[in-house]
Amino acid sequence: xxxxxxxxxxxxKQFHAIDEAIRTVQFIRNTCxxxxxxxxxxxxxxLQHYCSTLAKAYPFVKLLNSxxxxxxxxxxxxxxxxxxxxxxxxxxxxPESRQARWSRLAT
Numbered sequence: 572x573x574x575x576x577x578x579x580x581x582x583x584k585q586f587h588a589i590d591e592a593i594r595t596v597q598f599i600r601n602t603c604x605x606x607x608x609x610x611x612x613x614x615x616x617x618l619q620h621y622c623s624t625l626a627k628a629y630p631f632v633k634l635l636n637s638x639x640x641x642x643x644x645x646x647x648x649x650x651x652x653x654x655x656x657x658x659x660x661x662x663x664x665x666p667e668s669r670q671a672r673w674s675r676l677a678t
Contacts (some may be wrong), residue, residue, distance in 0.1 A: 593633045596643045599625060603647035618644040 579586070597624060606621055607613045622640040626633045632640065 592633075592635060592639070595631055596639060598629075599632060599635075599640055599643040600647045600650075603644050604650065607647070615645075615648045618648055633652055 584671060601620045602625060603621060606618070622637075622644045626635075626637070628642060
């Protein structure tokens with residue numbers, strides 16, 4: 572994952588618009604994940620179609636660009652496919668407390 576750090580010079584209205592867009596994208600991603608969890612056999616295409624349904628149902632989602640809505644659904648599908656990959660490969664994830672304990676023992 573790439574992380575870009577930068578300093579923004581803007582006014583409160585611009586910062587509020589950015590915060591609102593971030594909240595909307597998180598809402599779309601979370602509702603797409605909820606759709607996948609509640610229904611069996613949901614595909615990537617179903618999530619893309621669900622974005623247009625959300626735009627019709629919620630006015631604040633409609634304010635977001637359609638490309639941004641589709642990207643949010645795509646990120647939700649990436650999370651779902653990563654979940655399936657981890658289940659197939661039986662990736663073992665250690666709990667945070669065990670990792671912390673092991674790192675203390677090593678020092």
